[in-house]
Amino acid sequence: MGSQFEIALSVIIVSIVMFIASLLFKDKEGDKPARIAFRSFYFFTVIFFVVMSANIQSSTLLLDFFSDVFFALSGLCLTIGILWRCQSKIPISLVCSFAVIYVITDKFVIESSVQVAYLYNVILSLVCVYALLNRTQGSNVGDKGMALVIALNTLLLIANLASFTGIINHEFSTQFMVTLFIFAPAYLAGLTIFLFSSYMLDAHKALEIEATTDPLTELYNRRFFLSESKRMLKAAERHREPLCVMMCDIDYFKQVNDNYGHKVGDKVLKAFAHVLSDYLRGGDILARYGGEEFVAILTQTDKVKALTVVERMREQVEKLSFETNKGTINLTASFGICEVQDYHDIEMSINHADNAMYDAKSAGRNVVKHYESVLA
């Protein structure tokens, strides 16, 4: 019993440290506050181990009941935190039902049976592993690590349950229980390490997206486009492939803002960006160059192919219409294209495509112009 008490004490210390550390977790904007669930998990884990230690020292019905309740709550909070973090579709009510069934079964049906607690933990662990492996936004290394820790826990618990049913001999099972208990602080620390790294990886990803993406259209921003296009030009030169730059600008966009307001203007910009991206292939890149001006690099594309693709884009933009309470907005855009000649000077090709686009504006807008036509 003495060693169990010491282990319980170490779990309490680990949980308190982790609880304080978890104050650093930040949820992504719009995400459910999973960090509150994780903090509650540490909080209830501390209380559970305090109550359980007291129960080991002098067992009472009340302490026994509360140790079950706090055990149920800590597992519940961990699972809810993971489900929220993964934006999982598994209903929270289902997990809550497991907790209620666990307490009722353990208290009123199979009195002080440790198997029920194992079964409860196995179910919750499986729910967590499933949610982590099916994360809506793709699992990161931290999440996979967390899934691994929980999966190991599940395996241990299943083995333990098997021992109770007589598949494994009883002495081995007692040994197993002690081992499981010894590993409790390590399990908790491992879980937190992965939890931390998964939050840090997400924060890193968010920073990367912020640095490379335009928040309104979610296309790449100008800075990322310039650095990425240099890399693409080098690759095209190495493989001796043609490459085209396309610039485009919405026609009379100021009138959209003036007549319908900036909010509608933003909506139009987003829809416009969407149409452009629909016409590009996997290796191409599209970026918001500024305001209502967009730029793209069409890989493995010569000027003849580029003219065909961009002409289709222009026709599609022409078909766009937006219903507002002040009437319908129809959109057109002007396009300029230029086949890259100097693979070491992307700025020059962008300028040429820009000149072609201004030529399209001068020609009455809603047309596609090639840079060669500007020179002619």
Ligand SMILES: Nc1nc2c(ncn2[C@@H]2O[C@H](COP(=O)(O)OP(=O)(O)OP(=O)(O)O)[C@@H](O)[C@H]2O)c(=O)[nH]1
């Ligand atoms: N709603 C919204 N408007 C923007 C944004 N960025 C730039 N604009 C607006 O885009 C408009 C650009 O107008 P202009 O440069 O005069 O060009 P235009 O009216 O499209 O005319 P042409 O290009 O000559 O056909 C300005 O009114 C800007 O305020 C944005 O992020 N959201």
